[in-house]
Amino acid sequence: MLRCTVKFCGGCNPRYDRGEVYQTVRTSLADVAAFSYPEDGVHYDALLIIRGCTGCPYLYEEIDADHRIIIDSADGIEEAIRTIRQLA
Template structure:
């Protein structure tokens, strides 16, 4: 199971419900990945960054993660889910 963490950036787009996006991602990946809030000194397989816009380039480099996936709209949620499923599949191989 992949160890994942999430960061919520900004909130400058009130039309994108980032909380709902996070719930959708967690539920879809319940048997594939575990999610927690980031902690200092912990290594994660994946950091999911839920942004409200495309203007911010900050990738939270202070969080130790192999992969960073960025979602800036509700349309990105399913691609984040697919990418994490693919990563887990390759980890098992």
């Protein structure tokens, strides 16, 4: 089971429901990945960054994760799911 965490951008310009996207990803990957919010000192297999638009460059480098997967539109959901599934 992959250990995954999630970060949301500040939401200054959201163009879709980021919370709904997170629920979709979590549900779709429940058989291969466990998601939680980040904790200091914890290592993660993957960090899912859910942005509201394409303008945010922040990668949350302070979070220890082997992979960073970015969703910046509703169109990126399936690709993110495939990418995380391939890590398992």
